[in-house]
Amino acid sequence: MNLDEAGPTEWTARAEVGVGPWRGEWPSDERYDPELLAEGDRRNVVDAYRYWRREAIVADVDRRRHPFHVAIENFQHDHNIGTVVRTANAFAAAAVHIVGRRRWNRRGAMVTDRYQHLEHHPDVPSLAEYATAHGLVIVAVDNTPGSRPVETVRLPRECVLLFGQEGPGLSTEAQDSASLVVSIAQFGTTRSINAGVAAGIVMHTWIRQHADLSQAW
Ligand SMILES: C[S@@+](CC[C@H](N)C(=O)[O-])C[C@H]1O[C@@H](n2cnc3c(N)ncnc32)[C@H](O)[C@@H]1O
Numbered sequence: 001m002n003l004d005e006a007g008p009t010e011w012t013a014r015a016e017v018g019v020g021p022w023r024g025e026w027p028s029d030e031r032y033d034p035e036l037l038a039e040g041d042r043r044n045v046v047d048a049y050r051y052w053r054r055e056a057i058v059a060d061v062d063r064r065r066h067p068f069h070v071a072i073e074n075f076q077h078d079h080n081i082g083t084v085v086r087t088a089n090a091f092a093a094a095a096v097h098i099v100g101r102r103r104w105n106r107r108g109a110m111v112t113d114r115y116q117h118l119e120h121h122p123d124v125p126s127l128a129e130y131a132t133a134h135g136l137v138i139v140a141v142d143n144t145p146g147s148r149p150v151e152t153v154r155l156p157r158e159c160v161l162l163f164g165q166e167g168p169g170l171s172t173e174a175q176d177s178a179s180l181v182v183s184i185a186q187f188g189t190t191r192s193i194n195a196g197v198a199a200g201i202v203m204h205t206w207i208r209q210h211a212d213l214s215q216a217w
Helices: 034-039 054-062 081-090 124-133 172-177 195-210
Strands: 068-074 096-100 118-121 137-141 159-163 180-183
Touching (some): 068 124, 068 195, 096 124, 118 124, 124 137, 124 159, 124 172, 137 195
Parallel strands (some): 096 118, 137 180
């Protein structure tokens, strides 16, 4: 492939990321996008997907997505959702569920939402209905009384990891919908960590427990 000496991702030391126009004879595979072949591909995608059409990339990830879902409450327009979507994309989560307001701040997603399945639920009961219909265990993540340390818990393989928003944290309704509540151990003075950071830690806990690391990039 014509990778123009790029590293494993587009985040190389070069000023301009990605690759320029395809050099030489164009590949005939229909996964390639003629416009990207002609113009170059500067998107935030790993090099394996350079010049691929978006639909082809999504279809390829769909074949190997992990069976964990991520949900975040968005009753107050939480600004961490973009970060959560980007991390869910990096770990090939099955889907990200926004509970509450449909609109969310896409900035932190860095366009990764184009490759990530996103679902909206107006409230917690409709998320719970989805989980039941898809055989998913809801795991609430918050440092509330009675929560179990994520550092020692075995997370269910098919699950929804449910996060609260900055300020109020997980609603009581969300905690009640869960079969398990897990917390992240803290040692300092702050009551809690950022919801996007918490989501990254718990998603990675799932990866450490269940993912086939030989399939990572
Ligand atoms: C900023 S926290 C707010 C709520 C927190 N319960 C409090 O007492 O301040 C927002 C969300 O981040 C996640 N979170 C932050 N720190 C956490 C921790 N130590 N353990 C588990 N989840 C945490 C949870 O999903 C939580 O709902």
